[in-house]
Amino acid sequence: MNILVLVKQVPDTSDVKFDERGVMIREGVQSILNVFDQFALEEALRLRQKYGGEVSVMTLAPEQAKTAVQKCLALGADKAYHISDKAFGGSDTLATSYALSLAIRKAGNFDLIMAGNQATDGDTGHIGPQVAEWLGIPHVSYVEQVLSIENGRATVKSILEDGYRIVDVELPALFACLPPTNFEYTNPSMSGIIKAKSKPYTWWKADDIDGDKSKFGLNGSPTRVLKMYPPPKRSRGTVFTGDYHDAVKKIIEALMEKKVIE
Amino acid sequence: MLDFTFTEEQEMIRESVREFAQKKIAPIALEMEKTRQIPEDIIKGMADLGLIAPTVSPEYGGQGFDAVTAGIIAEELARADVTGSIPVFYLVQASWGHIFDKYGTEEAKREVLPNVTKGKWFLGIATTESDAGSDVAGTRTTIRKEGDHYVVNGEKMYISGVREAYTRGGGHITIAKQNPELGTRGMTLFYLPLQSKGIIPTYVDDLGREGISTGGFTIDNVVIPKHYIIGEENRGFYIVHEGYEYARGLISVICAGAGLQSLERGKKYLKERKAFGQPLAKFEALQFRLAEHYTKLSFLRLGAYWALWTYDQEAKGKATRFEVSKAIAMAKMFASEWSNAAIDEVMQWQGAFGYTRECPDQAAWRAIRSFAWAEGSKEIMRVIVSRELLGKEYISYK
Amino acid sequence: MSDYKGILVVGEIYDGKIRPVTFQLVSKARELADTLNTTLSVVLLGHNIGDMAREPIYYGADKVYVMDDQIFEPYVAEVYSRALTKFIGNLKPEIVLIPATHTGREYGPRISAALETGMTADCTDLVIKNGRFVQVRPAYGGNIMGEIITPNHRPQISTVRPNVFKTREPDRSRTGEIVQVKPEFDSMKVRTFIKEIVKTTVTGAKKLDEAKIIVSGGRGVGSKEGFEKLRELADLLGGAVGASRVAVDLGWMPKSAQVGQSGITVQPDLYIACGISGTIQHIVGMKDSKVIVAINKDPNAPIFNIADYGIVGDLHEVIPIFIEEIKKIKKK
Ligand SMILES: Cc1cc2nc3c(=O)[nH]c(=O)nc-3n(C[C@H](O)[C@H](O)[C@H](O)COP(=O)(O)OP(=O)(O)OC[C@H]3O[C@@H](n4cnc5c(N)ncnc54)[C@H](O)[C@@H]3O)c2cc1C
Ligand SMILES: Cc1cc2nc3c(=O)[nH]c(=O)nc-3n(C[C@H](O)[C@H](O)[C@H](O)COP(=O)(O)OP(=O)(O)OC[C@H]3O[C@@H](n4cnc5c(N)ncnc54)[C@H](O)[C@@H]3O)c2cc1C
Ligand SMILES: Cc1cc2nc3c(=O)[nH]c(=O)nc-3n(C[C@H](O)[C@H](O)[C@H](O)COP(=O)(O)OP(=O)(O)OC[C@H]3O[C@@H](n4cnc5c(N)ncnc54)[C@H](O)[C@@H]3O)c2cc1C
Numbered sequence: 003m004n005i006l007v008l009v010k011q012v013p014d015t016s017d018v019k020f021d022e023r024g025v026m027i028r029e030g031v032q033s034i035l036n037v038f039d040q041f042a043l044e045e046a047l048r049l050r051q052k053y054g055g056e057v058s059v060m061t062l063a064p065e066q067a068k069t070a071v072q073k074c075l076a077l078g079a080d081k082a083y084h085i086s087d088k089a090f091g092g093s094d095t096l097a098t099s100y101a102l103s104l105a106i107r108k109a110g111n112f113d114l115i116m117a118g119n120q121a122t123d124g125d126t127g128h129i130g131p132q133v134a135e136w137l138g139i140p141h142v143s144y145v146e147q148v149l150s151i152e153n154g155r156a157t158v159k160s161i162l163e164d165g166y167r168i169v170d171v172e173l174p175a176l177f178a179c180l181p182p183t184n185f186e187y188t189n190p191s192m193s194g195i196i197k198a199k200s201k202p203y204t205w206w207k208a209d210d211i212d213g214d215k216s217k218f219g220l221n222g223s224p225t226r227v228l229k230m231y232p233p234p235k236r237s238r239g240t241v242f243t244g245d246y247h248d249a250v251k252k253i254i255e256a257l258m259e260k261k262v263i264e
Numbered sequence: 265m266l267d268f269t270f271t272e273e274q275e276m277i278r279e280s281v282r283e284f285a286q287k288k289i290a291p292i293a294l295e296m297e298k299t300r301q302i303p304e305d306i307i308k309g310m311a312d313l314g315l316i317a318p319t320v321s322p323e324y325g326g327q328g329f330d331a332v333t334a335g336i337i338a339e340e341l342a343r344a345d346v347t348g349s350i351p352v353f354y355l356v357q358a359s360w361g362h363i364f365d366k367y368g369t370e371e372a373k374r375e376v377l378p379n380v381t382k383g384k385w386f387l388g389i390a391t392t393e394s395d396a397g398s399d400v401a402g403t404r405t406t407i408r409k410e411g412d413h414y415v416v417n418g419e420k421m422y423i424s425g426v427r428e429a430y431t432r433g434g435g436h437i438t439i440a441k442q443n444p445e446l447g448t449r450g451m452t453l454f455y456l457p458l459q460s461k462g463i464i465p466t467y468v469d470d471l472g473r474e475g476i477s478t479g480g481f482t483i484d485n486v487v488i489p490k491h492y493i494i495g496e497e498n499r500g501f502y503i504v505h506e507g508y509e510y511a512r513g514l515i516s517v518i519c520a521g522a523g524l525q526s527l528e529r530g531k532k533y534l535k536e537r538k539a540f541g542q543p544l545a546k547f548e549a550l551q552f553r554l555a556e557h558y559t560k561l562s563f564l565r566l567g568a569y570w571a572l573w574t575y576d577q578e579a580k581g582k583a584t585r586f587e588v589s590k591a592i593a594m595a596k597m598f599a600s601e602w603s604n605a606a607i608d609e610v611m612q613w614q615g616a617f618g619y620t621r622e623c624p625d626q627a628a629w630r631a632i633r634s635f636a637w638a639e640g641s642k643e644i645m646r647v648i649v650s651r652e653l654l655g656k657e658y659i660s661y662k
Numbered sequence: 663m664s665d666y667k668g669i670l671v672v673g674e675i676y677d678g679k680i681r682p683v684t685f686q687l688v689s690k691a692r693e694l695a696d697t698l699n700t701t702l703s704v705v706l707l708g709h710n711i712g713d714m715a716r717e718p719i720y721y722g723a724d725k726v727y728v729m730d731d732q733i734f735e736p737y738v739a740e741v742y743s744r745a746l747t748k749f750i751g752n753l754k755p756e757i758v759l760i761p762a763t764h765t766g767r768e769y770g771p772r773i774s775a776a777l778e779t780g781m782t783a784d785c786t787d788l789v790i791k792n793g794r795f796v797q798v799r800p801a802y803g804g805n806i807m808g809e810i811i812t813p814n815h816r817p818q819i820s821t822v823r824p825n826v827f828k829t830r831e832p833d834r835s836r837t838g839e840i841v842q843v844k845p846e847f848d849s850m851k852v853r854t855f856i857k858e859i860v861k862t863t864v865t866g867a868k869k870l871d872e873a874k875i876i877v878s879g880g881r882g883v884g885s886k887e888g889f890e891k892l893r894e895l896a897d898l899l900g901g902a903v904g905a906s907r908v909a910v911d912l913g914w915m916p917k918s919a920q921v922g923q924s925g926i927t928v929q930p931d932l933y934i935a936c937g938i939s940g941t942i943q944h945i946v947g948m949k950d951s952k953v954i955v956a957i958n959k960d961p962n963a964p965i966f967n968i969a970d971y972g973i974v975g976d977l978h979e980v981i982p983i984f985i986e987e988i989k990k991i992k993k994k
């Protein structure tokens with residue numbers, strides 16, 4: 003089993019703030035490994051334990067994302083590919099997924115590619131399906147668990163809004179993973195952190211991957227972010243602190259007036 | 265070369281420990297006031313991550329961490345556990361695990377250390393007695409050689425982790441007089457399993473750190489094998505100070521971490537709580553107190569890491585024993601006092617709530633207070649620094 | 663670029679019915695088509711679609727393309743994306759709207775890669791500004807909104823979040839063209855196979871994303887049993903019961919009831935939040951409700967900052983009063 007996990011470093015969205023002009027206030031915001039990707043990695047490590055093989059991780063990102071990749075190695079991944087070049091600046095999902103697919107081809111033959119279902123910053127959920135399309139392999143999104151791998155096929159559980167599907171897919175395939183709500187993330191162990199230092203870490207620049215360079219970076223990105231702004235705020239309404247009966251009556255009256263209840 | 269940065273690896277260690285500590289320890293810390301023990305799943309979690317006695321060499325289950333790295337872990341645990349129980353559980357084993365690893369016999373290390381790092385046993389230190397604390401030379405417990413083993417008699421008091429070692433397994437690195445006539449040159453250090461025949465534990469109801477016990481034990485003709493001797497016979501007094509230094513360094517970081525974390529809580533409270541029509545944080549009188557305590561504790565933190573770094577330099581032959589003793593004593597001299605003062609201030613900001621059991625800072629205050637004595641009192645720190653500055657001949661006692 | 667004309671909505675058939683989000687998208691696309699003075703088509707993929715194909719016309723579609731084939735049942739991403747890629751490549755619409763459902767967000771991005779064009783994810787608003795198609799979407803866990811354009815590539819593809827656009831009143835007299843299309847594939851090899859589909863929503867319970875009224879509970883509800891009272895109120899109002907993630911994690915409610923960033927987004931007329939503190943991750947899922955009522959015992963709970971009406975108090979006392987008062991009114 004040769005598994006590749008696609009990983010992205012993201013700002014911790016639980017403490018991200020934006021100013022009025024939509025510029026992110028970076029002060030005090032930690033960069034973390036996208037939690038969906040950590041789940042994908044832990045699932046991959048579980049598969050390695052069960053079926054043997056190797057787990058690689060790959061990111062396309064500026065140099066500072068190394069800490070997130072290093073965390074993957076500390077958690078148990080065997081090796082890392084880090085694709086970093088100014089040429090990739092301003093990539094949208096199409097350009098990102100194209101470059102990633104080229105790097106994946108170069109890195110070798112993988113039986114399984116795992117990604118997060120979405121990154122908590124860009125939040126598009128495009129990269130997994132797009133990479134699969136560029137590589138011409140099947141994929142499943144919202145994968146909560148890889149149930150089994152047998153005879154070159156994998157069976158996975160994929161979450162629907164109102165239930166789930168059990169899907170059987172021919173390998174190689176890509177799975178975009180979604181952690182179950184009660185998933186307990188592992189912290190890298192001390193010995194894992196020490197071992198990570200000596201694991202293979204490959205750096206590639208744009209010139210190291212073969213492909214159509216006009217499809218890289220901003221130039222290769224069909225979408226543009228026109229502007230960003232904080233979401234419109236709802237304002238505080240009437241808050242009752244006194245008698246419950248009185249408050250409930252007043253609220254019901256108002257709701258009827260607004261015709262939200264009949 | 266002056267560089268205040270931690271290595272990339274140390275930053276990862278900090279992040280991993282912080283995540284674990286904030287997620288698993290912080291939410292249940294105050295519960296230990298009542299349960300009076302560290303939850304088993306936390307001990308297991310710490311062992312799985314490699315946080316118990318990480319100073320021990322990898323062949324005995326440790327990580328081979330140096331003192332600075334051990335300090336990083338101590339700080340993060342202190343920032344999460346307001347009761348101070350887990351920091352104590354950690355620091356005692358990290359320090360004395362290091363001493364065991366450095367001076368213990370191969371046989372004893374194979375027997376004891378893997379059980380310690382796995383979180384099964386507890387490894388503590390027992391020097392203090394009812395009648396001898398600061399003055400280790402006043403120790404009454406004795407050890408005598410009989411054939412191929414040793415026999416110990418006496419008692420120890422105010423010892424951390426007695427219940428832990430007595431019930432879980434493990435024991436304490438203990439000091440006793442082997443040749444009383446030789447004074448400090450006649451003391452021997454050895455490993456004393458608390459489940460040995462002839463040990464009777466007692467417990468004291470102390471003010472804080474509820475998750476870990478403080479107690480004592482009587483030692484009645486306890487037989488220990490030869491391989492439990494730590495270091496050479498009659499060298500105990502010197503070796504024990506090395507361990508104390510390690511522990512004092514970690515305590516200093518713990519005091520800084522706990523105090524700074526308390527200030528974080530306080531800062532949040534100052535911003536949220538309103539009085540006289542504005543947040544408390546708007547009152548300059550309180551702002552200044554925050555600024556002062558923060559500054560003091562930041563210097564304490566720097567000093568503590570510097571002291572631990574000095575300890576590590578000795579191993580590389582780049583610092584002397586005396587430099588280490590002095591650096592460590594300077595770091596610990598004000599550690600508990602400054603930390604307590606900051607925490608006290610934070611309690612004050614919180615008004616009457618600060619005086620309730622629900623307020624986490626009261627637990628932190630009680631825990632930190634213990635470090636004014638434990639592993640060497642703040643007065644003794646002054647004694648040490650004075651001695652290093654003026655020379656042994658100026659020590660005021662014989 | 664000028665070869666590309668018209669708006670295409672990809673309809674979704676789910677459990678044998680056209681999913682409501684399809685009509686929401688058609689309703690919105692009608693507005694956009696009118697502004698751009700262009701045509702609006704819908705494409706439906708499925709098997710035994712029959713008369714259902716007419717429905718999008720009632721909501722404003724000019725043309726409905728029907729790809730009826732056994733291969734589309736049950737849904738798998740590679741089949742849908744391949745069929746749609748061919749179809750869209752031939753049709754050349756300037757805008758393609760796809761429901762941002764779990765299925766739409768699964769097959770959609772593949773189409774954009776195959777056609778090498780831009781795609782905007784999970785839009786919450788679509789506007790025409792100076793003749794330009796501007797796609798509005800939240801990012802960073804709902805902390806920021808972004809306006810995205812696809813200036814030089816066609817088609818411009820968006821997935822659009824369910825329940826952000828209102829459905830128009832259907833006009834059953836509206837007419838339009840229905841065109842049967844034979845699906846084309848570059849390759850017929852299907853490597854994905856659905857073994858089983860399991861529904862976990864409680865049968866009979868109202869679907870959250872279709873409910874006009876939602877009574878939602880969080881940690882403050884205290885227990886699984888506590889949710890019974892919420893259900894009673896919801897039933898009385900003809901609504902559904904939702905939950906915060908904590909309530910789901912604690913096993914009090916099924917995952918399908920979770921509102922928020924990692925659950926579903928709802929936009930009912932009335933959202934009653936009981937014992938929910940109002941963290942950003944929850945708020946992004948319900949802040950566009952028409953009216954929000956919050957019941958929380960903590961006067962500083964952030965939920966009150968976005969609620970139109972709030973009661974500071976114990977929900978275990980307040981909800982029964984609500985039930986009682988509603989019952990009184992119903993009697994009248
Ligand atoms: C406000 C805003 C809105 C945007 N909207 C759009 C948009 O609608 N359409 C668009 O095309 N672009 C958009 N972008 C650009 C987009 O965010 C970037 O291209 C981003 O690098 C990838 O998208 P994502 O974060 O959404 O990843 P997702 O597609 O959500 O990521 C899914 C998974 O793919 C893998 N992955 C993602 N990125 C990488 C990487 N760099 N290296 C390795 N693995 C990776 C990870 O496993 C991840 O969990 C937007 C950017 C901003 C700032
Ligand atoms: C919570 C807690 C846990 C502990 N855990 C352990 C443990 O695990 N193992 C262990 O061996 N011990 C432990 N101790 C004991 C601790 O090391 C001693 O309390 C400390 O060494 C002081 O000794 P003492 O209490 O006997 O006080 P004493 O030595 O009797 O001193 C009394 C006071 O006089 C001061 N004093 C003493 N000598 C001088 C001097 N020369 N100049 C100026 N002032 C002086 C001291 O600073 C102190 O304030 C613990 C203590 C506490 C509070
Ligand atoms: C990546 C990520 C994704 C997430 N996605 C989601 C998501 O999709 N949906 C979601 O909801 N959360 C999500 N969360 C979790 C979110 O951050 C909060 O933890 C969660 O919403 C809190 O749930 P709560 O309001 O029920 O609980 P709490 O925050 O604990 O609040 C309980 C509230 O109940 C009140 N209360 C208690 N007892 C009573 C009583 N008797 N009467 C009245 N009030 C009472 C309390 O005052 C308090 O305000 C996500 C978090 C992360 C990190």
